[in-house]
Amino acid sequence: MSENNPFPNEKNTGHIWDETLRELQNDPPGWWRIGFHASWIFCIAYFVLYPSIPSLDGYTKGTLGWTAVSxxxxxxxxxxxxxxxxxxxxxxxxxxxxxxxxxxxxxxxxxxxxxxxxxxxxxxxxxxxxxxxxxxxxxxxxxxxxxxxxxxxxxxxxxxxxxxxxxxRGIMPNYGARLTTEETADLAQHIVALSEGSEHEAGKAVFMDPTKGGCFACHGMDAKGIAALGSANLTDAIWRFDVKGGDQRLASVTHTIVHGVNSELIDPASRNAVMPxxxxxxxxxxxxxxxxxxxxxxxxxxxx
CATH class of the missing domain: 1.10.760.10 (Cytochrome c-like domain)
Structure with missing residues (x-):
């Protein structure tokens, strides 16, 4: 770096490298100076007008009294x-x-x-x-x-x-202890068949027998349900406890018959179906x- 300044009439720092490489001291462009002064003026105005500076007991409120909450x-x-x-x-x-x-x-x-x-x-x-x-x-x-x-x-x-x-909070009794395994299977097949527009004779007998299933008492003689009791319509293809059809549907119906609905005090495996x-x-x-x-x-x- 040269200690002599070969450009005495030029605004530079006096630091010269390789004879001509130097650092100039030109004034910033006018637009930059305007922006600089406008920025600090804006900051001061903002601090005066709006809440801004925190203090030990809160913050400056600003002369406009504005807050995001208001x-x-x-x-x-x-x-x-x-x-x-x-x-x-x-x-x-x-x-x-x-x-x-x-x-x-x-x-x-x-x-x-x-x-x-x-x-x-x-x-x-x-x-x-x-x-x-x-x-x-x-x-x-x-x-x-x-x-x-x-x-x-x-x-x-x-x-x-x-x-x-x-x-x-509707209740359906659990029939696991009342029906035999065969009767449960027949009843489940009958309920699935009802939704498909047909019947399963052995299951229908259980459905209509008051000493067995006696399902008609709640679901009606036509199995279409009784709104006053909140009992389901068993003849449509809409299932309250459905999985994906086929064997899963039959298994789901069987589970409901065996364990009931909202009978958890008697059967912990009972379905939970409560509307708060x-x-x-x-x-x-x-x-x-x-x-x-x-x-x-x-x-x-x-x-x-």
Whole structure:
């Protein structure tokens, strides 16, 4: 590095390498200087206007008094104001779920509003679209489909709201100790045959015999179920405890017959099929929210 500066009239640091290689001291471009000064001016202005500098007892509040929380509350209030027109109608004690369905505008709002509520409280068991969750094996219970037209306790919007409010806990006795292995197999084959439009004579005899299965008492003489009891329709192809058909289906039906449903105090292998209450006895959701959920479930496609 040369100690002599052969370019005395040039702005450079005086550090010269290989006779001409040098470091210049040109002023920054004008746009850069403007940006630099604008940046620190902006920072000072921001610190003055907005919350910014932490302190031992909190932070500087800023002269505008703005906070993200206050902005959120203002936005929420604006949304609530828009919604209030429909929410007031839904929360009216005289407004029923059936009346909501009859009003196109109110129904559309309710369905959109309830989709979020359904996601929070219902989708974990019934799936995001009400498609249910199938059993992975014959001894598992799974969760029912809400998008079909098969309803244990009735599919009107009023009945759906009652189910949501009070929950459901149907009971099917376990027949493992009452029936022989052969009778159990015959009954299972008959139930599967019913769903296919036929019958199994030996199994039908067990089904109709009050000293044996006596299944007709709950499922009806026609095996179509009784909504007041929450008993299943055995003649359709919709299964509350289904796996994938074939031998698995027969095994699943057999398990239900042998161990029952919600009879765990007697048989630990009994199926668990409990719908929790979302009304005063359970989650205690507001009545308006229960109406919304009832309308939403009804509109999934299977409501009556």
């Amino acid at each position: 902005e959120y509350k203002e936005d929420l209030a604006a949304i609530d104001e828009v919604r209030s027109k429909w929410e007031k109608q839904i929360n009216d004690p005289n407004m029923t779920a059936a009346m909501i369905i009859a009003d196109d505008e109110l129904r559309n709002y309710t369905v959109r509003s309830a989709k979020v509520i359904f996601g929070d409280f219902c989708s974990a068991c019934h799936g995001s679209g009400g498609a249910g969750i199938s059993s992975l094996s014959a001894d598992q219970s799974g969760y029912p489909v809400l998008a079909d037209d098969d309803w244990l306790y009735g599919g009107t919007v009023e009945q759906i709201q009652t189910t949501l409010t009070n929950g459901r 209450a979302f009304g005063p006895l359970g989650k205690d959701l507001p009545t308006g929210t229960l109406k919304k959920l009832a309308v939403y479930v009804h509109q999934l496609g299977g409501g009556k």
